[in-house]
Amino acid sequence: MPELKLKHGDVAMLEGQLSLEVKGGEVLISGGLHGKGSKVVIPRAKSVPLEVEEDALVTYTLGQDGKVEQLSERTIPREWDALISEIIQRRPKVILVMGNVDVGKSFFTTYLANTMLRHGLRAGAIDSDVGQSDIGPPTTMGLGIFERPVALLYEVPLSSAYFVGSMSPSEHMLEFVVGVKWLVEHGLKKADMAIVNTPGWIFGGPGRSLQLYTLETVDPDIVVALQREEELEHLLSSVPPARVRRLPVSAKVRSRSSAERASLRAMFLGKYFEDAGKLLLDLQKARLKRCYLHTGRPVDVGTLGAQAQVLHAEQMPEGVLVVTKRKMDENAIRELEARFGHVRTITQGSERNVIVGLTNDANELLGIGIIERIDYERGQMAVLTPVKNAGEVAAVQFGSMRIKPDGEEIGTVKQGTF
Numbered sequence: 512m513p514e515l516k517l518k519h520g521d522v523a524m525l526e527g528q529l530s531l532e533v534k535g536g537e538v539l540i541s542g543g544l545h546g547k548g549s550k551v552v553i554p555r556a557k558s559v560p561l562e563v564e565e566d567a568l569v570t571y572t573l574g575q576d577g578k579v580e581q582l583s584e585r586t587i588p589r590e591w592d593a594l595i596s597e598i599i600q601r602r603p604k605v606i607l608v609m610g611n612v613d614v615g616k617s618f619f620t621t622y623l624a625n626t627m628l629r630h631g632l633r634a635g636a637i638d639s640d641v642g643q644s645d646i647g648p649p650t651t652m653g654l655g656i657f658e659r660p661v662a663l664l665y666e667v668p669l670s671s672a673y674f675v676g677s678m679s680p681s682e683h684m685l686e687f688v689v690g691v692k693w694l695v696e697h698g699l700k701k702a703d704m705a706i707v708n709t710p711g712w713i714f715g716g717p718g719r720s721l722q723l724y725t726l727e728t729v730d731p732d733i734v735v736a737l738q739r740e741e742e743l744e745h746l747l748s749s750v751p752p753a754r755v756r757r758l759p760v761s762a763k764v765r766s767r768s769s770a771e772r773a774s775l776r777a778m779f780l781g782k783y784f785e786d787a788g789k790l791l792l793d794l795q796k797a798r799l800k801r802c803y804l805h806t807g808r809p810v811d812v813g814t815l816g817a818q819a820q821v822l823h824a825e826q827m828p829e830g831v832l833v834v835t836k837r838k839m840d841e842n843a844i845r846e847l848e849a850r851f852g853h854v855r856t857i858t859q860g861s862e863r864n865v866i867v868g869l870t871n872d873a874n875e876l877l878g879i880g881i882i883e884r885i886d887y888e889r890g891q892m893a894v895l896t897p898v899k900n901a902g903e904v905a906a907v908q909f910g911s912m913r914i915k916p917d918g919e920e921i922g923t924v925k926q927g928t929f
Protein backbone atom coordinates (compact mmCIF):
# COMPACT_ATOMS: atom_id res chain seq x y z
CA MET A 512 0.00 0.00 0.00
CA PRO A 513 1.52 3.38 -0.99
CA GLU A 514 2.47 5.61 1.92
CA LEU A 515 3.33 9.27 2.19
CA LYS A 516 5.52 10.99 4.75
CA LEU A 517 4.26 14.52 5.09
CA LYS A 518 5.65 17.60 6.81
CA HIS A 519 3.77 20.33 8.62
CA GLY A 520 2.43 22.74 6.00
CA ASP A 521 2.46 20.24 3.12
CA VAL A 522 -0.60 20.29 0.87
CA ALA A 523 -2.05 17.55 -1.34
CA MET A 524 -5.14 17.15 -3.45
CA LEU A 525 -7.00 13.89 -2.92
CA GLU A 526 -8.96 12.83 -5.98
CA GLY A 527 -11.46 10.00 -5.79
CA GLN A 528 -11.74 7.16 -5.93
CA LEU A 529 -9.39 6.80 -3.02
CA SER A 530 -9.25 5.63 0.55
CA LEU A 531 -6.73 6.95 3.01
CA GLU A 532 -5.67 6.16 6.55
CA VAL A 533 -3.72 8.42 8.90
CA LYS A 534 -1.02 6.30 10.53
CA GLY A 535 0.50 9.09 12.59
CA GLY A 536 0.49 12.87 12.99
CA GLU A 537 -2.43 15.12 12.14
CA VAL A 538 -3.90 16.24 8.84
CA LEU A 539 -6.76 18.52 7.87
CA ILE A 540 -9.07 17.17 5.19
CA SER A 541 -11.55 19.78 3.97
CA GLY A 542 -10.59 21.63 7.16
CA GLY A 543 -11.55 18.70 9.40
CA LEU A 544 -8.94 17.33 11.80
CA HIS A 545 -7.89 13.70 11.37
CA GLY A 546 -5.43 12.00 13.68
CA LYS A 547 -3.92 8.53 13.92
CA GLY A 548 -6.36 5.80 12.93
CA SER A 549 -8.72 8.09 11.02
CA LYS A 550 -9.90 6.74 7.67
CA VAL A 551 -11.30 8.80 4.82
CA VAL A 552 -12.92 7.68 1.58
CA ILE A 553 -13.23 10.00 -1.42
CA PRO A 554 -15.62 8.75 -4.14
CA ARG A 555 -15.07 9.09 -7.85
CA ALA A 556 -15.46 12.57 -9.41
CA LYS A 557 -14.85 14.26 -6.05
CA SER A 558 -11.70 15.94 -4.84
CA VAL A 559 -10.71 17.51 -1.53
CA PRO A 560 -7.56 19.13 -0.18
CA LEU A 561 -5.37 17.67 2.56
CA GLU A 562 -3.21 19.98 4.66
CA VAL A 563 -0.68 18.76 7.18
CA GLU A 564 -1.14 20.11 10.68
CA GLU A 565 1.55 17.99 12.36
CA ASP A 566 4.16 15.83 10.54
CA ALA A 567 2.18 12.83 9.39
CA LEU A 568 2.32 9.42 7.81
CA VAL A 569 -0.61 8.35 5.64
CA THR A 570 -1.29 5.24 3.59
CA TYR A 571 -3.76 5.10 0.74
CA THR A 572 -5.26 2.92 -1.97
CA LEU A 573 -6.41 4.30 -5.29
CA GLY A 574 -9.53 3.23 -7.17
CA GLN A 575 -10.75 4.29 -10.60
CA ASP A 576 -9.43 7.79 -11.52
CA GLY A 577 -7.98 8.10 -8.01
CA LYS A 578 -4.96 10.32 -7.47
CA VAL A 579 -2.92 11.95 -4.70
CA GLU A 580 -1.21 15.06 -5.97
CA GLN A 581 1.19 17.01 -3.79
CA LEU A 582 0.87 20.75 -4.35
CA SER A 583 3.29 23.58 -3.81
CA GLU A 584 0.65 25.88 -2.34
CA ARG A 585 -2.63 25.81 -0.44
CA THR A 586 -5.93 25.52 -2.28
CA ILE A 587 -7.74 27.64 0.30
CA PRO A 588 -7.57 31.32 -0.63
CA ARG A 589 -6.10 33.44 2.19
CA GLU A 590 -9.28 35.54 2.26
CA TRP A 591 -11.28 32.47 3.31
CA ASP A 592 -9.19 32.02 6.44
CA ALA A 593 -9.51 35.66 7.40
CA LEU A 594 -13.30 35.40 7.20
CA ILE A 595 -13.40 32.12 9.10
CA SER A 596 -11.29 33.65 11.90
CA GLU A 597 -13.77 36.51 12.06
CA ILE A 598 -16.68 34.06 12.24
CA ILE A 599 -15.03 32.08 15.05
CA GLN A 600 -14.50 35.28 16.98
CA ARG A 601 -17.87 36.93 16.36
CA ARG A 602 -20.00 33.77 16.29
CA PRO A 603 -22.80 34.94 14.03
CA LYS A 604 -25.91 32.75 14.17
CA VAL A 605 -26.82 32.51 10.49
CA ILE A 606 -24.43 32.48 7.54
CA LEU A 607 -25.67 32.24 3.97
CA VAL A 608 -23.33 31.02 1.22
CA MET A 609 -24.16 32.37 -2.21
CA GLY A 610 -22.57 31.74 -5.59
CA ASN A 611 -22.98 30.58 -9.16
CA VAL A 612 -22.77 26.85 -9.93
CA ASP A 613 -19.35 25.26 -9.45
CA VAL A 614 -17.70 27.91 -7.32
CA GLY A 615 -17.12 25.77 -4.23
CA LYS A 616 -20.24 26.60 -2.15
CA SER A 617 -20.61 23.08 -0.78
CA PHE A 618 -16.89 22.84 -0.15
CA PHE A 619 -16.82 26.21 1.62
CA THR A 620 -19.75 25.12 3.80
CA THR A 621 -17.90 21.91 4.72
CA TYR A 622 -14.60 23.69 5.31
CA LEU A 623 -16.23 26.32 7.52
CA ALA A 624 -18.24 23.78 9.54
CA ASN A 625 -15.20 21.50 9.99
CA THR A 626 -13.10 24.45 11.14
CA MET A 627 -15.82 25.51 13.59
CA LEU A 628 -15.78 21.98 14.99
CA ARG A 629 -12.03 22.24 15.65
CA HIS A 630 -12.84 25.32 17.70
CA GLY A 631 -15.50 23.55 19.71
CA LEU A 632 -18.44 25.03 17.79
CA ARG A 633 -21.19 22.94 16.28
CA ALA A 634 -22.54 24.00 12.93
CA GLY A 635 -25.79 22.99 11.29
CA ALA A 636 -25.47 22.94 7.51
CA ILE A 637 -28.57 23.47 5.40
CA ASP A 638 -28.29 22.22 1.87
CA SER A 639 -30.97 23.91 -0.18
CA ASP A 640 -29.70 22.62 -3.52
CA VAL A 641 -32.71 20.39 -4.22
CA GLY A 642 -31.42 18.74 -7.39
CA GLN A 643 -28.01 17.82 -6.04
CA SER A 644 -28.86 17.80 -2.38
CA ASP A 645 -25.79 16.60 -0.46
CA ILE A 646 -27.83 16.37 2.73
CA GLY A 647 -31.08 14.45 2.32
CA PRO A 648 -32.53 12.81 -0.80
CA PRO A 649 -33.00 14.69 -4.10
CA THR A 650 -36.18 16.84 -4.25
CA THR A 651 -35.66 17.79 -0.59
CA MET A 652 -33.60 20.26 1.35
CA GLY A 653 -31.74 18.92 4.34
CA LEU A 654 -30.18 19.94 7.62
CA GLY A 655 -27.10 18.10 8.85
CA ILE A 656 -25.34 18.69 12.14
CA PHE A 657 -21.55 18.53 12.19
CA GLU A 658 -20.82 16.20 15.08
CA ARG A 659 -17.54 15.00 13.58
CA PRO A 660 -15.36 16.15 10.68
CA VAL A 661 -16.30 15.03 7.17
CA ALA A 662 -14.40 15.20 3.91
CA LEU A 663 -17.52 15.84 1.84
CA LEU A 664 -20.83 17.43 2.74
CA TYR A 665 -22.91 14.33 1.90
CA GLU A 666 -21.31 12.47 4.82
CA VAL A 667 -22.99 14.71 7.38
CA PRO A 668 -25.84 12.76 8.96
CA LEU A 669 -29.28 14.04 8.08
CA SER A 670 -31.05 15.68 11.00
CA SER A 671 -34.20 17.11 9.35
CA ALA A 672 -35.44 17.40 5.81
CA TYR A 673 -38.08 19.40 3.98
CA PHE A 674 -39.74 18.16 0.79
CA VAL A 675 -39.67 20.66 -2.06
CA GLY A 676 -41.28 18.41 -4.65
CA SER A 677 -38.99 18.53 -7.66
CA MET A 678 -35.36 18.56 -8.74
CA SER A 679 -35.61 22.27 -9.37
CA PRO A 680 -37.08 24.96 -7.15
CA SER A 681 -38.47 26.88 -10.15
CA GLU A 682 -42.06 25.63 -9.70
CA HIS A 683 -41.71 25.53 -5.93
CA MET A 684 -40.64 28.96 -4.81
CA LEU A 685 -42.88 28.96 -1.75
CA GLU A 686 -41.80 25.51 -0.60
CA PHE A 687 -38.21 26.58 -1.10
CA VAL A 688 -38.40 29.73 0.99
CA VAL A 689 -40.59 28.19 3.71
CA GLY A 690 -38.34 25.12 3.83
CA VAL A 691 -35.12 27.09 4.17
CA LYS A 692 -36.57 29.08 7.03
CA TRP A 693 -37.93 25.94 8.69
CA LEU A 694 -34.54 24.21 8.47
CA VAL A 695 -32.65 27.26 9.76
CA GLU A 696 -34.93 27.35 12.81
CA HIS A 697 -34.35 23.64 13.41
CA GLY A 698 -30.62 24.08 12.89
CA LEU A 699 -30.40 26.84 15.48
CA LYS A 700 -32.09 24.62 18.05
CA LYS A 701 -29.53 21.88 17.54
CA ALA A 702 -26.33 23.76 16.72
CA ASP A 703 -24.42 26.94 17.55
CA MET A 704 -24.88 28.33 14.07
CA ALA A 705 -26.66 27.62 10.80
CA ILE A 706 -24.84 27.71 7.46
CA VAL A 707 -27.18 27.90 4.46
CA ASN A 708 -25.73 26.54 1.22
CA THR A 709 -27.88 28.03 -1.57
CA PRO A 710 -28.44 26.81 -5.16
CA GLY A 711 -26.44 28.40 -7.96
CA TRP A 712 -29.55 29.89 -9.59
CA ILE A 713 -28.62 33.55 -9.54
CA PHE A 714 -29.68 35.06 -12.88
CA GLY A 715 -33.08 35.97 -14.37
CA GLY A 716 -36.31 37.06 -12.72
CA PRO A 717 -37.18 33.86 -10.85
CA GLY A 718 -33.57 33.22 -9.81
CA ARG A 719 -33.31 36.76 -8.46
CA SER A 720 -36.60 36.32 -6.60
CA LEU A 721 -35.51 33.06 -5.07
CA GLN A 722 -32.30 34.62 -3.78
CA LEU A 723 -33.95 37.84 -2.63
CA TYR A 724 -36.78 36.21 -0.68
CA THR A 725 -34.41 33.65 0.80
CA LEU A 726 -32.28 36.53 2.06
CA GLU A 727 -35.34 38.29 3.45
CA THR A 728 -36.73 35.28 5.24
CA VAL A 729 -33.45 33.85 6.52
CA ASP A 730 -32.06 37.30 7.39
CA PRO A 731 -28.44 36.08 7.61
CA ASP A 732 -25.89 37.83 9.80
CA ILE A 733 -23.27 37.20 7.13
CA VAL A 734 -23.66 36.63 3.39
CA VAL A 735 -20.63 34.87 1.96
CA ALA A 736 -20.45 35.79 -1.72
CA LEU A 737 -18.22 33.34 -3.60
CA GLN A 738 -17.67 34.97 -6.95
CA ARG A 739 -15.23 34.78 -9.83
CA GLU A 740 -15.85 38.33 -11.00
CA GLU A 741 -18.87 40.43 -10.09
CA GLU A 742 -21.62 37.96 -10.91
CA LEU A 743 -23.37 38.33 -7.54
CA GLU A 744 -23.39 42.11 -7.31
CA HIS A 745 -26.99 42.44 -8.62
CA LEU A 746 -28.09 40.33 -5.63
CA LEU A 747 -25.72 41.82 -3.07
CA SER A 748 -27.11 45.28 -3.78
CA SER A 749 -30.10 44.34 -1.62
CA VAL A 750 -28.02 43.23 1.38
CA PRO A 751 -26.79 45.68 4.04
CA PRO A 752 -23.12 46.15 3.03
CA ALA A 753 -21.83 45.44 6.53
CA ARG A 754 -23.11 41.86 6.25
CA VAL A 755 -21.51 41.03 2.89
CA ARG A 756 -18.19 39.19 2.67
CA ARG A 757 -16.88 38.73 -0.87
CA LEU A 758 -14.60 35.76 -1.35
CA PRO A 759 -12.59 34.57 -4.36
CA VAL A 760 -13.13 31.13 -5.87
CA SER A 761 -10.35 28.59 -5.38
CA ALA A 762 -8.22 27.88 -8.46
CA LYS A 763 -8.70 24.20 -7.61
CA VAL A 764 -12.44 24.17 -8.09
CA ARG A 765 -13.59 21.28 -10.21
CA SER A 766 -16.67 21.74 -12.41
CA ARG A 767 -19.31 19.21 -13.44
CA SER A 768 -21.05 18.97 -16.79
CA SER A 769 -24.84 19.03 -16.93
CA ALA A 770 -24.81 15.41 -18.14
CA GLU A 771 -22.73 14.46 -15.10
CA ARG A 772 -25.22 16.29 -12.86
CA ALA A 773 -28.24 14.57 -14.43
CA SER A 774 -26.73 11.11 -14.09
CA LEU A 775 -25.74 11.82 -10.47
CA ARG A 776 -29.32 12.92 -9.71
CA ALA A 777 -30.81 9.73 -11.13
CA MET A 778 -28.21 7.66 -9.31
CA PHE A 779 -28.96 9.27 -5.93
CA LEU A 780 -32.71 8.82 -6.41
CA GLY A 781 -32.33 5.22 -7.51
CA LYS A 782 -30.09 4.55 -4.51
CA TYR A 783 -32.65 6.11 -2.20
CA PHE A 784 -35.36 3.73 -3.38
CA GLU A 785 -33.13 0.64 -3.30
CA ASP A 786 -34.53 -0.60 -0.02
CA ALA A 787 -38.01 0.79 -0.50
CA GLY A 788 -41.12 -1.29 0.08
CA LYS A 789 -44.83 -0.82 -0.45
CA LEU A 790 -46.54 1.22 2.27
CA LEU A 791 -50.32 1.28 2.45
CA LEU A 792 -51.72 4.56 3.78
CA ASP A 793 -55.21 5.07 5.10
CA LEU A 794 -56.40 8.35 3.63
CA GLN A 795 -58.88 8.84 6.46
CA LYS A 796 -55.86 9.21 8.73
CA ALA A 797 -53.13 10.71 6.54
CA ARG A 798 -53.86 14.27 5.42
CA LEU A 799 -53.19 15.15 1.79
CA LYS A 800 -51.30 18.40 1.22
CA ARG A 801 -50.32 20.47 -1.80
CA CYS A 802 -53.20 19.04 -3.84
CA TYR A 803 -56.99 19.45 -4.28
CA LEU A 804 -57.91 15.86 -3.46
CA HIS A 805 -59.42 15.40 0.02
CA THR A 806 -59.71 19.11 0.68
CA GLY A 807 -63.49 19.26 0.07
CA ARG A 808 -66.70 17.85 1.52
CA PRO A 809 -67.43 14.33 0.21
CA VAL A 810 -70.29 14.11 -2.30
CA ASP A 811 -72.29 10.88 -2.57
CA VAL A 812 -71.35 9.63 -6.04
CA GLY A 813 -74.85 8.18 -6.39
CA THR A 814 -76.27 11.71 -6.53
CA LEU A 815 -74.19 12.47 -9.61
CA GLY A 816 -76.70 10.55 -11.72
CA ALA A 817 -75.48 9.54 -15.13
CA GLN A 818 -71.83 9.77 -14.04
CA ALA A 819 -71.62 6.05 -13.30
CA GLN A 820 -67.92 6.16 -13.92
CA VAL A 821 -67.35 8.39 -10.90
CA LEU A 822 -65.35 6.76 -8.11
CA HIS A 823 -65.08 9.70 -5.79
CA ALA A 824 -66.38 13.25 -5.67
CA GLU A 825 -66.06 16.17 -3.35
CA GLN A 826 -67.42 19.68 -3.13
CA MET A 827 -64.72 22.32 -2.83
CA PRO A 828 -65.28 26.07 -2.46
CA GLU A 829 -64.06 26.48 -6.04
CA GLY A 830 -66.40 23.83 -7.52
CA VAL A 831 -66.48 20.05 -7.65
CA LEU A 832 -63.68 17.50 -7.88
CA VAL A 833 -64.49 14.18 -9.49
CA VAL A 834 -62.36 11.09 -9.91
CA THR A 835 -63.42 8.82 -12.74
CA LYS A 836 -62.42 5.39 -13.98
CA ARG A 837 -61.76 6.67 -17.48
CA LYS A 838 -61.10 10.16 -18.80
CA MET A 839 -64.36 12.10 -18.60
CA ASP A 840 -65.87 13.21 -21.89
CA GLU A 841 -66.72 16.84 -22.61
CA ASN A 842 -70.49 16.35 -22.38
CA ALA A 843 -70.30 14.77 -18.95
CA ILE A 844 -68.06 17.59 -17.75
CA ARG A 845 -70.52 20.20 -19.10
CA GLU A 846 -73.39 18.47 -17.31
CA LEU A 847 -71.53 18.66 -14.02
CA GLU A 848 -70.52 22.26 -14.68
CA ALA A 849 -74.17 23.18 -15.04
CA ARG A 850 -74.81 21.80 -11.55
CA PHE A 851 -71.65 22.59 -9.63
CA GLY A 852 -69.87 25.41 -11.44
CA HIS A 853 -66.19 24.67 -11.90
CA VAL A 854 -65.28 21.01 -12.41
CA ARG A 855 -61.87 19.52 -11.69
CA THR A 856 -61.28 15.99 -12.90
CA ILE A 857 -58.85 13.25 -12.02
CA THR A 858 -58.65 10.01 -13.96
CA GLN A 859 -57.90 6.91 -11.90
CA GLY A 860 -54.34 5.81 -12.51
CA SER A 861 -52.98 9.27 -13.30
CA GLU A 862 -51.53 9.42 -9.79
CA ARG A 863 -49.05 6.72 -10.71
CA ASN A 864 -45.34 7.55 -10.23
CA VAL A 865 -45.96 10.99 -8.75
CA ILE A 866 -43.36 11.81 -6.13
CA VAL A 867 -44.58 12.60 -2.62
CA GLY A 868 -43.16 13.61 0.74
CA LEU A 869 -44.32 11.75 3.86
CA THR A 870 -44.30 13.74 7.08
CA ASN A 871 -45.26 13.30 10.70
CA ASP A 872 -47.45 15.73 12.63
CA ALA A 873 -44.48 17.96 13.42
CA ASN A 874 -43.98 18.39 9.67
CA GLU A 875 -40.74 16.41 9.85
CA LEU A 876 -40.07 14.57 6.62
CA LEU A 877 -40.01 10.82 7.28
CA GLY A 878 -39.04 10.07 3.71
CA ILE A 879 -40.06 10.52 0.10
CA GLY A 880 -42.13 8.09 -1.89
CA ILE A 881 -43.52 7.21 -5.31
CA ILE A 882 -47.29 6.70 -5.59
CA GLU A 883 -48.15 3.26 -6.93
CA ARG A 884 -51.90 3.60 -6.74
CA ILE A 885 -54.74 5.39 -5.01
CA ASP A 886 -57.75 3.24 -4.24
CA TYR A 887 -60.33 6.03 -4.27
CA GLU A 888 -63.23 3.86 -3.15
CA ARG A 889 -61.42 2.41 -0.13
CA GLY A 890 -59.55 5.62 0.59
CA GLN A 891 -56.10 4.04 0.47
CA MET A 892 -52.84 5.01 -1.13
CA ALA A 893 -50.03 2.58 -1.95
CA VAL A 894 -46.63 4.25 -1.91
CA LEU A 895 -43.20 2.86 -2.68
CA THR A 896 -40.94 4.26 0.04
CA PRO A 897 -38.20 3.33 2.49
CA VAL A 898 -40.53 4.60 5.26
CA LYS A 899 -41.64 1.49 7.11
CA ASN A 900 -44.31 2.56 9.57
CA ALA A 901 -47.60 3.75 8.04
CA GLY A 902 -48.84 4.76 11.49
CA GLU A 903 -46.22 7.50 11.67
CA VAL A 904 -47.31 9.15 8.43
CA ALA A 905 -49.55 12.09 9.27
CA ALA A 906 -49.44 13.84 5.91
CA VAL A 907 -48.65 13.24 2.26
CA GLN A 908 -47.23 16.22 0.35
CA PHE A 909 -47.62 16.09 -3.41
CA GLY A 910 -44.66 16.92 -5.63
CA SER A 911 -44.52 17.78 -9.30
CA MET A 912 -42.45 15.00 -10.86
CA ARG A 913 -43.09 11.50 -12.00
CA ILE A 914 -40.20 9.16 -11.38
CA LYS A 915 -39.47 5.48 -11.68
CA PRO A 916 -38.04 3.57 -8.73
CA ASP A 917 -34.66 3.43 -10.49
CA GLY A 918 -34.52 7.24 -10.35
CA GLU A 919 -35.42 7.93 -13.98
CA GLU A 920 -37.48 11.11 -14.39
CA ILE A 921 -40.48 10.29 -16.58
CA GLY A 922 -42.38 13.55 -16.59
CA THR A 923 -43.78 16.42 -14.64
CA VAL A 924 -47.22 17.28 -13.26
CA LYS A 925 -48.64 20.60 -12.23
CA GLN A 926 -48.50 20.45 -8.48
CA GLY A 927 -51.81 19.61 -6.89
CA THR A 928 -53.14 17.91 -10.01
CA PHE A 929 -52.19 14.68 -11.69
Ligand SMILES: Nc1ncnc2c1ncn2[C@@H]1O[C@H](COP(=O)(O)OP(=O)(O)OP(=O)(O)O)[C@@H](O)[C@H]1O
Pocket residue numbers: 556557558559560586587588610611612613614615616617618619640643711761763764765766767
Ligand atom coordinates in the same frame (compact mmCIF):
# COMPACT_ATOMS: atom_id res chain seq x y z
N1 LIG B 1 -10.78 25.77 -1.86
C1 LIG B 1 -10.85 24.58 -2.47
N2 LIG B 1 -9.82 23.73 -2.38
C2 LIG B 1 -9.88 22.52 -2.97
N3 LIG B 1 -10.93 22.05 -3.66
C3 LIG B 1 -11.97 22.85 -3.77
C4 LIG B 1 -12.01 24.15 -3.20
N4 LIG B 1 -13.20 24.73 -3.49
C5 LIG B 1 -13.88 23.82 -4.21
N5 LIG B 1 -13.15 22.70 -4.39
C6 LIG B 1 -13.58 21.50 -5.11
O1 LIG B 1 -14.26 21.89 -6.30
C7 LIG B 1 -15.37 21.02 -6.57
C8 LIG B 1 -16.64 21.84 -6.73
O2 LIG B 1 -16.93 22.44 -5.50
P1 LIG B 1 -18.39 22.43 -4.87
O3 LIG B 1 -19.09 21.17 -5.15
O4 LIG B 1 -18.23 22.87 -3.48
O5 LIG B 1 -19.05 23.61 -5.74
P2 LIG B 1 -20.54 24.13 -5.66
O6 LIG B 1 -20.49 25.61 -5.88
O7 LIG B 1 -21.19 23.65 -4.43
O8 LIG B 1 -21.14 23.44 -6.93
P3 LIG B 1 -22.69 23.20 -7.28
O9 LIG B 1 -23.13 24.43 -7.96
O10 LIG B 1 -22.64 22.01 -8.19
O11 LIG B 1 -23.40 22.93 -5.99
C9 LIG B 1 -15.41 20.03 -5.43
O12 LIG B 1 -14.81 18.82 -5.84
C10 LIG B 1 -14.61 20.69 -4.33
O13 LIG B 1 -14.07 19.77 -3.45
Ligand SMILES: [Mg+2]
Pocket residue numbers: 616617618640
Ligand atom coordinates in the same frame (compact mmCIF):
# COMPACT_ATOMS: atom_id res chain seq x y z
MG1 LIG C 1 -22.95 22.49 -4.10
